Every structure is written in structure tokens, then in C-alpha cells.
Amino acid sequence: MVEVNIEFVTIDRNTRTPLVVLKEKEGESKRILLIWIGESEAWAIENQLKQIPPQRPITHDLLKSVIDTFSGKVDSVCITSIEESTFYAEVTLDLNGKKYELDSRPSDAIALAVRCEVPIFVEEKVIEENGFLEAEVKKEKTSQRDAKDILENLDDDIAKHYTV
Amino acid sequence: MVEVKADYISTENNGTPVVILKQKEGDPIRRLLLWIGEAEANAIKSYLDEMHFPRPMTHDLIKNIIDTLSTTVNAVYITKIEKSTFYAKLSLKTDTQEIAIDSRPSDAIAVAIRFNAPIFVDEGVLEEHGFLEEEKKDG
Numbered sequence: 001m002v003e004v005n006i007e008f009v010t011i012d013r014n015t016r017t018p019l020v021v022l023k024e025k026e027g028e029s030k031r032i033l034l035i036w037i038g039e040s041e042a043w044a045i046e047n048q049l050k051q052i053p054p055q056r057p058i059t060h061d062l063l064k065s066v067i068d069t070f071s072g073k074v075d076s077v078c079i080t081s082i083e084e085s086t087f088y089a090e091v092t093l094d095l096n097g098k099k100y101e102l103d104s105r106p107s108d109a110i111a112l113a114v115r116c117e118v119p120i121f122v123e124e125k126v127i128e129e130n131g132f133l134e135a136e137v138k139k140e141k142t143s144q145r146d147a148k149d150i151l152e153n154l155d156d157d158i159a160k161h162y163t164v
Numbered sequence: 165m166v167e168v169k170a171d172y173i174s175t176e177n178n179g180t181p182v183v184i185l186k187q188k189e190g191d192p193i194r195r196l197l198l199w200i201g202e203a204e205a206n207a208i209k210s211y212l213d214e215m216h217f218p219r220p221m222t223h224d225l226i227k228n229i230i231d232t233l234s235t236t237v238n239a240v241y242i243t244k245i246e247k248s249t250f251y252a253k254l255s256l257k258t259d260t261q262e263i264a265i266d267s268r269p270s271d272a273i274a275v276a277i278r279f280n281a282p283i284f285v286d287e288g289v290l291e292e293h294g295f296l297e298e299e300k301k302d303g
Binding site: 038039040041055056057058059060062063065066067069070072086088091093095100102103104105108 | 201225263266268
């Protein structure tokens with residue numbers, strides 16, 4: 001498992017779908033992983049990252065309140081696998097020292113992780129097969145066939161970060 | 165408090181989703197219309213329509229977490245309205261305690277229906293904002 005940071009949330013101009021860009025936290029050549037997510041989850045992640053306090057608790061705030069109320073603790077979240085273009089994730093919940101792994105979509109897991117300030121991990125195999133190297137993208141020598149196509153069609157936000 | 169049930173989800177002319185709550189018993193039967201977000205409308209509608217998704221939606225994750233915490237939802241209370249915003253409480257119950265958590269009505273309803281938990285509306289809220297079936301609600 002490798003730890004990742006959320007680089008940013010943007011919109012894929014081509015598919016008009018929000019996208020979260022994850023980047024490997026440590027290591028010399030940091031790999032990037034793109035995950036397409038739903039609009040409300042993108043908003044939930046973005047608002048928390050920008051520290052925009054909601055007037056009323058939004059869904060993921062409620063989720064955190066429920067966990068806090070019953071002295072649960074989120075340990076971490078992990079993007080565990082990809083099957084037929086769908087990413088799978090798990091939320092690890094610590095309840096009085098006992099760990100529970102709950103099946104989740106990556107978007108919900110990430111929206112919860114940013115609220116609980118816990119690390120986000122990606123299984124090595126997932127990032128190995130679906131990630132691409134930041135350096136390679138910059139040099140336009142991406143090894144992943146689709147990566148350049150994807151990035152070329154992204155919103156201007158991403159263009160600021162990568163030369164494609 | 166008056167018990168209601170989530171009757172159906174609709175959209176206003178401007179495309180805003182609404183949930184219609186309907187008084188469960190009594191005469192006349194009053195209804196309450198709440199403007200909600202699209203994601204929460206989908207979370208309520210898909211459950212009422214018994215649609216199944218391959219992956220857990222956000223409110224399904226909330227249900228799974230509540231189950232894991234060995235607690236359950238025993239009721240939802242729509243308590244007040246302030247500056248056109250409705251307030252609700254999600255009431256959770258364990259063997260030893262009952263705790264009410266601040267929530268938007270839409271989230272509380274989306275979670276409550278997944279537990280078959282009753283939904284209650286404050287009499288004052290229903291009195292002021294409820295309407296009868298034959299009345300045309302103007303907001």
C-alpha cells in the first residue's frame with residue numbers, strides 16, 4: 001500500500017464528470033491516479049479541502065458525526081482494487097480497539113478521510129496498473145497509453161499542473 | 165410530533181428536487197414539501213423504488229457504519245424551520261442510550277428509510293408549512 005495525497009478535484013471536460021487527482025506522497029517519482037467520481041462527492045471533498053464551512057452539515061459531515069458520537073475512529077481509507085473500470089475502497093473503522101473494514105466507493109472514503117484527517121492509501125497493484133508517473137507526463141513520454149489523452153481533455157485547472 | 169412517511173420525490177418547475185412527506189394518520193391528512201439536493205433525492209428515491217446499485221451509495225455507507233457501531237436509527241425528527249431552512253435530528257439508539265444528531269432533513273430521511281425508522285414532524289412546523297392534498301402549494 002502506498003499513501004497518497006489529494007492533489008486537487010477538477011472536472012473532466014470530455015465526460016463532464018468530476019475527477020479527483022491522487023498523488024503518491026513519498027518516493028522519488030511520484031505516481032498519479034485519477035478517479036472519476038460523482039458531483040456531490042466531489043463537492044464534499046472540495047469544500048472540506050477549501051475549509052468552506054457548510055451552513056448545515058452535509059452528508060459526509062453527518063457520517064463523521066455518527067462515528068464521533070459512538071466513539072468510533074476512522075483509522076484510514078484504502079483504494080483496494082479496480083474491476084471493470086470501477087474502483088473499490090475500504091474505510092477502516094476502529095471501535096474500542098477492534099478494526100472493521102467497510103466496503104465503500106473511493107469518493108465517499110476520500111470525503112470521509114479529509115474530514116477525519118486520516119491517511120488515504122492505494123494498493124500497490126492498483127497504482128502500478130492504473131497510475132502514471134508525473135515525470136513521464138511532463139516529458140510527454142507517458143507509459144500509460146490513455147494518460148496523455150485524458151490529461152489533454154481535462155479542465156484548465158489540470159493544465160496548470162502538467163505540460164501535455 | 166406527528167408521524168409522516170416519505171410519500172414521493174418530485175421536481176419543481178425549476179428542476180429543484182422535493183420530497184413530499186405525508187401525515188400517516190389523522191383527518192385531514194396534511195403534507196409537507198421539502199426542497200432537497202439532487203444526491204439526497206436520488207438516495208431517497210432509489211430506496212423507495214427498490215433500485216439496487218452495484219456499489220454502496222453514501223447513505224448505504226452511513227447505514228453500514230451505524231450497523232457496525234451496534235446502534236440503530238429509531239426515529240427522525242423534523243424539528244423546526246429557520247430562514248427557510250428545515251432542521252432535523254437523526255435519533256440513534258443503542259442498548260443503553262439514545263442520542264440525537266443534528267442533520268439536514270434530506271439526509272435524515274435517506275438514512276431513516278434504510279432502517280424502516282419512523283419520521284416525525286413538529287406539530288408547529290406542520291401547522292405552518294403543511295398543506296392539504298387539494299390545496300395547491302405555493303411554497
